[in-house]
Amino acid sequence: MKIGKVIGHVVSTKKDERLVGFKLLVVQVLHPTKEGDLGVREDKYHVAVDLVGAGVGELVLLCSGSSARVSASEEKGAPVDEAIVGIIDTVDFNL
Numbered sequence: 001m002k003i004g005k006v007i008g009h010v011v012s013t014k015k016d017e018r019l020v021g022f023k024l025l026v027v028q029v030l031h032p033t034k035e036g037d038l039g040v041r042e043d044k045y046h047v048a049v050d051l052v053g054a055g056v057g058e059l060v061l062l063c064s065g066s067s068a069r070v071s072a073s074e075e076k077g078a079p080v081d082e083a084i085v086g087i088i089d090t091v092d093f094n095l
Contacts, residue, residue, distance in 0.1 A: 001085075010047050018079060028045055063082070063085050
């Protein structure tokens, strides 16, 4: 799993029918810094299916690959590569 921050929405009126009903959010992955907080270390943006009702500005847990596909699709078999599976309240770590 990865930690990310939701930074936007994706609106797609034409998409694979198995994605209908899913909210798509833009997430930037965060990494721990030497200062003991979370910082951006990559300029990559991910589009993830929201399974938990996250919103812009929230820290979230992301899973990817087959874990995301299984979590999101149930019986639909949706083509999902990343899914938001949790909203983070706090993060503690020692570097």
